[in-house]
Structure formats: structure tokens, C-alpha cells
Amino acid sequence: MAFPKSGVIAIGCLATLGACAPVPIEPPPVAPMRATTHAQVIEQSTPADWRSVDPQNTLYLELPTGRVVIELAPLFAPAHVENIKTLVRGKYFDGLRVTRAQENYVVQWGDPDGKRDFEGAARSLPAEFTSMLANELRFTPLPDGDLYAPEVGFSGGFPVARDKDTGLAWMAHCYGMVGVGRGVAPNSGSGAELYVVIGHAPRHLDRNVTLVGRVLDGMEHLTTLPRGSGPLGFYEKDEPRVPIKAMRVAADVSPAQRTELEVLRTDTAAFVRLIEARRFRREEWFVEPGGNVELCNMPVPVRRRTAR
């Protein structure tokens, strides 16, 4: 007995979508809404709907169980992204350990002693919690509102909130997002301590932390880590901590050793159809198709790159 069966072909029509109307004799002036499922949108996508990921803005976090692939977002956090790449290229993270795994919250890694050489990277940076990008972004909005921001949607593959009145935009703390740990002072972060969201979106962290990207692949290497038993999920001294074998910029890894991924572009008609497929569930399994979708319940599809 399988439970939520994705991939089931939707049959029949749904009155709420108006898809039961008689077939017009003349071609309709606009393309009719296709009552497609998530799986069908992906199946019907073309190569142009997907993009490869810039290896200069991709990080590999190499753990004993495998690789975590992170796409960086230099548009939203240019100084932090640059600093993190400097740290990575200085092998700052190699041989460090995961320091924290808190249930339904974050996994975090860095140098608990704070003694490592920064190799030319900044030890602290001005916060990049928001950017003056609201009216410049290529932005695909979600139509159903949000509890934490005036408007939300996607830009460049990232979940983004914006406020057109103030001009501010910022990335949102959805599952898999990567952020910069900091102390009490807003400008105390550098990127030398990084965390990934592994639970329900802690959206209250939005605009309180600099986000720098999201995990595209390998989340399971983080989410399955034993939880730390100390306060906030930090590991206690006597607990085994998973070592970081290496952290690399993908461009510095030989092409044969890279993880070749493609991400569904969020500025395409295919992505808009995917939003509709998530808002109204047409799979046969659903009895209540819904009608709304929330930002962090709209993951952006990633797949292994295929030969063309």
C-alpha cells in the first residue's frame, strides 16, 4: 500500500480548475491551463528549462558518507560568498568537524577553538541580511502570500522574499538553505562557521542571518547525523564528531570528479506550471487538491545532468 504516489497519471477533470469545459472548436487565444501533475511538468520540460550550475559558485562539502553540493548565491551575499571561497581555497575547513546537529533545526560546522589561520579571509564582515534588489530581481512570485514577508517567490533558483516599498529582498530560511553562523553582534559572522537548515523552515531567522546558498544534493549526509546531546544540539566533548574530509570549490575539482547537476530554472513557464501543480494536486491519490502553496513547500527540482 503506497502512500502519496507521485507519478500517477491524473485522469478525469477537476471542476475547480474549469478543465471540464467543452473543447473549443477554434484554437483558444491563450494556451489552456494544463491539468498536469508535478511529475508531468518535469516529464514535459525541455532541456532549455534546466540550467547547469556554475562551478565557480558551487561548493563540495566532503563527508565520510559522501558529498554535499551547495550552490552559492553571490547576488544576495557577495562579500560572504567571496570570503567563504577564500576560506575554502585556503583549505580552512579541511579536517575540521561537524560541531552541531540539532533536531528539527540545523547542522553546523566550523572551528570550535577559533584558532585556525584565516589565510587572508576576513574574520568578520558587515551583515548581508538583506539587499536592495527588490525592484531589480528576475522574480517569479508565488500567488498565495506569506506570513513572514510582503511577497515571496523565486529568483535564480533560491526562495526569496521581497518588499517593493523598501526595495529590500532577502533569501528565506527554507529546508536546505545554508547560512553563516554569527555571535550576538550582527557583523560578527564571516562564513567560517556554516549551517544548513535540516527541519521545518525557521523563517524567524530571515533577515537575522546572512544566507549564502542552498544544498542541491546530499542533504541526507547532514540530516542523518547523530544529534548532539549538548545545548542547542552542539556535540559534547565525549561525542564522536563527523570529520570534514575536505571542502572545495567545484571549479577547483577536476571535471571527472564533479557532481554534474541541473536545476529547473525558476524564470520559465515550466516552473510556473510546477507552481500550479503544487497548488492544485491533480494526482489521483488526492481527494482535497488544496489551492495554495507555501514558499518552503515548493522545492526547486534538481537532477543529475544527462548527456545531450
Add this chain to the structure above:
Amino acid sequence: MAFPKSGVIAIGCLATLGACAPVPIEPPPVAPMRATTHAQVIEQSTPADWRSVDPQNTLYLELPTGRVVIELAPLFAPAHVENIKTLVRGKYFDGLRVTRAQENYVVQWGDPDGKRDFEGAARSLPAEFTSMLANELRFTPLPDGDLYAPEVGFSGGFPVARDKDTGLAWMAHCYGMVGVGRGVAPNSGSGAELYVVIGHAPRHLDRNVTLVGRVLDGMEHLTTLPRGSGPLGFYEKDEPRVPIKAMRVAADVSPAQRTELEVLRTDTAAFVRLIEARRFRREEWFVEPGGNVELCNMPVPVRRRTAR
């Protein structure tokens, strides 16, 4: 460098809360809003703010790594809760295995062959997706709205949505909620296949599945399981599957062997203060205190029961 420090004592005042107004000479006619943090609300709670959990409506899922404690919700799903208890008491689940672990979604267990004796339990039950409880529940509303329901809040410790116009109420698919797997037919579930939400709340499942309770303790025994490599996270035949040592109703376990938990009552002033503490973050670490809270970002506190 610690990141979100709970437990930090808030100092100063926040203009947005009006807490900076001059101290009145006369006692105020109503209790002033206390600018408390989550940690302070818990510290200031009294024993009466907490409840113990009914052992007749508590399940223990015994895994090799430890115990998962589930509180059942007979008010919302009386027939399924009763059927599950019959299955558990017939030792239906003992010796079965976890069958599915899907990243950012669910962990599921049951009998993949469907050959076990049901020991008097029903093999299928009418769906209990919603109940006519909206106007009868003891209900603590959240003030900030919801994308999936007309109104949301808490009742009896569970995250609940309601629609006063239709009279319907239903539990919501937040992290840790326990549901009944089913096939395509809405009435095909029985409770012989159960799942727990381990990722961002899949609220699109609301009103599509019968929810029966939530995990109070031991989530990490589920969330850290290796993910299944088959479709939808089902384990393939050659993958090791974690065995279920036993599943028990807590009342059938000797008192010395029980996990004694207390849950913060959701019908108390303390819980309303906790909602406010989650809406406006007063911890020193926050620079943007927020203002809203979303249903599944409002976990109900659980603690080990202390001697009184």
C-alpha cells in the same frame, strides 16, 4: 561562536512592543505584556501549566536505537486510534521493519507483504480526515493566519486547523505528526501502516490522510535513519531495514519502564505567552524580531516529568 542562543536574557526594551513607555504610577488595569523570551516563558511556567500524557493514548515504538513516544489523538480519529491500539496489543508491529525513509518527507513502517494477521482489527476504515469539531473544540488560535486553512491554532496539544463555517476541524501535517498510510481509495487505510513527518510540513496532505497523533520524544530515532534509495524513499530489497523491536501501549508497560513526559498545556495563559514569545523574538541575538508565527513553526514543548 554560538548561533541562535536561546536562553539569553533579553535586556532593554523593544519599541515595537510599546514596552518602552514610562512606568505608570498607578498599577495598570490589566497585566502588562511581559517582554519575555521562549526560555523565560518556560522558566516562569507553573506545574499547572503542564499535563502528563494519558498512558492509554500513548504508544511506544521501540527501535534498536531507542524509544519513540507517540501521543494519540482519539478526539480527531477515534476509529483509527482504536484500531491501532488493537493492532499494537495484538503485537502486529513487533518484528516488522521500517519500510521507507524519504528525505524531507516521511518515515514509514508496516507490513510490506500485507500478510500479517490483523488479530481482530479492521483491515480498512472510513477516512477520518476531518471532524465536526470546529465549534466545540477548546482552541487556542494563532493570530497570523495560514495559507492552508481559514484558521489554525492548537487543541489538546495538537496543531489544528478549523473552518467555523463548515464546522470542520482537522489536525495539520506539522513536523512529527503521525499519519495513516493509505492507497488511492480514501477509505483504504487502517493504521497498519504508519508514517511520521520528518521534514518541512507537507501541509498539502492535510484533509487527505487520517492523522492520529504526534511524536513527543525520540524523533531522532526516525530522522537519522538511512534514506531509502527506491522511489519515494522506500528501501530496496537489498538495503538493510531497521527492525521494530516492539510497539506497545504505554499503559501496558510497567510504570518503571515508561517514559514519563509532560506537555505544556495549550489552553493556558503560559501557552499564549509562548505564542507571543515566538511571534516577537526578544532574545538579544535577534535584530529583526519578526511579528508573525506560522503554525508548524510553533512546536509544543515537552519535557521529562519531574518529581513534585
